[in-house]
Amino acid sequence: MSLLVSFTCRMLSVSRWLMWRAAPCLLRPNPPGLTCVLAVGKKDLTDLPVLAEDELEEQFVRGSGPGGQATNKTSNCVVLKHIPTGIVVKCHQTRSVDINRKRAREIMREKLDVFCKGEFSEVLVKKKESVLKKQEKRRKVNENLERKRLFKEALAAHSKVGNDQE
Incomplete structure (x- = not known):
């Protein structure tokens, strides 16, 4: 019985701790156009702007650089253009189009953050x-x-x- 009580107390303390840690982000209202992303790790940038897909122009082009036939015959390089600002991002980090699309959008969010906030952007502050x-x-x-x-x-x-x- 005492084992069950101690286990229950531990679970309650862990759940209280988790609620306490998550509460600031859950209770804080987000400004319009921005989102709160809970991320753990190296890229925990929380206040990056949200990309609207209708503001993006996406193209798939052939990449350049080393790689031979895999690079020269496949169009897996992603070029994103943010129409309102004119910012262009080109991503050809992997052979996968899906991964390049995701990475291009991450890079675009970071560039938009720098464009909007200037030297106070999270990317530049972390750098x-x-x-x-x-x-x-x-x-x-x-x-x-x-x-x-x-x-x-x-x-x-x-x-x-x-x-x-x-």
């Missing part, structure tokens, strides 16, 4: 954060290398002093 993290990491590495160099010089100077006294 700036990653650049700053990289610079900070590089600075720490250089500091550690400098400390090691100074330590080795101090050891060498100390060993010379010890050898001169003998």
